[in-house]
Amino acid sequence: MDAVCPVCKQTMSKSGDHYHCAQGHGDFQQEVVCPQCHRPLEVLKACGAVDYFCLHGHGLISKMRVEVCYIPC
Ligand SMILES: [Zn+2]
Numbered sequence: 211m212d213a214v215c216p217v218c219k220q221t222m223s224k225s226g227d228h229y230h231c232a233q234g235h236g237d238f239q240q241e242v243v244c245p246q247c248h249r250p251l252e253v254l255k256a257c258g259a260v261d262y263f264c265l266h267g268h269g270l271i272s273k274m275r276v277e278v279c280y281i282p283c
């Protein structure tokens with residue numbers, strides 16, 4: 211999945227643990243949010259698998275359903 215700048219919608223390059231927009235919009239961090247309430251999810255790591263949990267009543271969210279957004283860092 212390509213990381214896309216939220217400002218200019220251009221593909222960003224990865225540098226370390228964050229993404230950089232070549233058009234000058236700065237650095238962004240990837241964040242997973244609930245597909246229903248769009249709030250950040252808790253990450254649960256167990257036995258090499260990663261699950262996501264919504265603290266706002268939507269329960270466990272599988273990796274296939276999470277939405278990814280990019281926040282400035
Ligand atoms: Zn940009």
Ligand SMILES: [Zn+2]
Pocket residue numbers: 244245246247248249264265266267268
């Ligand atoms: Zn939720």
